Amino acid sequence: MRHALLSDVHGNLPALEAVLADLATRRIDDLVCLGDFVGYGADPNECVERLEGRIEWGLLGNHDQAVVDPSVLADFNDDAAAAARWTRQQLSPRNLAYLAARPLFARWHGARIVHASPSDPGAWNYLISAEDAEQEFEWFDEPLCFVGHTHMPVVFQWSGGIESETHEPVVQGRRDRRYLIVVPSVGQPRDGDPRAGYLVWDDEAMTFEQVRIEYDIESAARRIIDAGLPHWLADRLRFGS
Ligand code: ZN
DSSP: OEEEEEOOOTTOHHHHHHHHHHHHTSOOOEEEEOSOOSSSSSOHHHHHHHHHTTOSOBOOOHHHHHHHOGGGGGGSOHHHHHHHHHHHHHSOHHHHHHHHTOOSEEEETTEEEESSOSSOTTTOOOOOSHHHHHHHGGGOOSSEEEEOSSSOOEEEEESSSEEEEEOOSEEEOOTTSEEEEEOOOSSOOOSSOOSEEEEEEETTTTEEEEEEEOOOHHHHHHHHHHTTOOHHHHHHHHHTO
16 A cells, blocks of 8 residues: 655645645545644644545644644644744634544554654654664664654664664665654655655655645645734745755
């Protein structure tokens, strides 16, 4: 089967629509969202509603948590906190309730899925380096764990310790190895590539393909400005940072 993993949509409807249009052209059996449906972007309701009926699992991200429970905003920078407060005002009661009901992690087709880190899903740790990833392998039993959260895609291969770290768009996995995979962000890439991203996992071929899609960045940026959100949130979409 071929599975699509989306993460960190962040209320960016033009990016999400481009990803969903691309998915429709491929043979994909099912999809999940690893959290951060909202926060930063100008279309939180639409992003929740586009995904809700289509995904097998939708997990809680730290920005979803922040709109549900503003008491955690003390941990956010000013722009992120402003966006979270704005998003909370915009969300329909139904969509707010949907986000509030998201689980922190799940088991899906024999893989672990979680927004930030398997060791402590609610602590929102960032898995960036091989050192960050090394200890995480002790905290899940499955051969594969998929996370989002950093918006910087990478594949860590493990065999008693980290053997490799790759940023290649297509990675051929091995059955006798374990993997921790950070999937790209749909709505706010931070790896220098401003295109929207998602991951395709083929569980028979054991491949992990990072897909990147051009989308109307100016439309997303303009909507952020028109909503009165901080300008940096629009600017960073153009740089992918
Ligand atoms: Zn995020």
